[in-house]
Amino acid sequence: MTSQELDQFFESHQHIEWADDSDAVLxxxxxxxxxxxxxxxxxxxxxxxxxTLSSADxxxxxxxxxxxxxxxxxxxxxAKTHSFNPGKRAELKERHRVSITATSCND
Numbered sequence: 001m002t003s004q005e006l007d008q009f010f011e012s013h014q015h016i017e018w019a020d021d022s023d024a025v026l027x028x029x030x031x032x033x034x035x036x037x038x039x040x041x042x043x044x045x046x047x048x049x050x051x052t053l054s055s056a057d058x059x060x061x062x063x064x065x066x067x068x069x070x071x072x073x074x075x076x077x078x079a080k081t082h083s084f085n086p087g088k089r090a091e092l093k094e095r096h097r098v099s100i101t102a103t104s105c106n107d
Contacts (some may be wrong), residue, residue: 017030032063033066071103
């Protein structure tokens with residue numbers, strides 16, 4: 001990735017923060033809760049590797065699979081949890097979860 005491509009990447013992904021380290025670059029996606037929970041969390045990518053990545057590859061490394069859509073099923077319908085207000089998100093965290101295991105029945 002050239003410096004011009006990196007500039008374009010930051011223009012199109014304004015929620016990505018970065019800091020230059022001696023031999024690497026530290027990235028944070030401030031839109032993801034994993035990075036929001038701890039201000040010291042960052043994805044470190046060595047500069048030599050950064051040169052080999054495309055914009056899509058860089059985004060995948062930064063997001064680390066954390067940008068998935070969470071869906072919940074409540075009273076028979078499905079809802080995307082990213083649109084929940086703070087009260088509904090708190091309610092979702094407090095729900096009692098039950099683990100169901102399959103058993104075989106011998107008659």
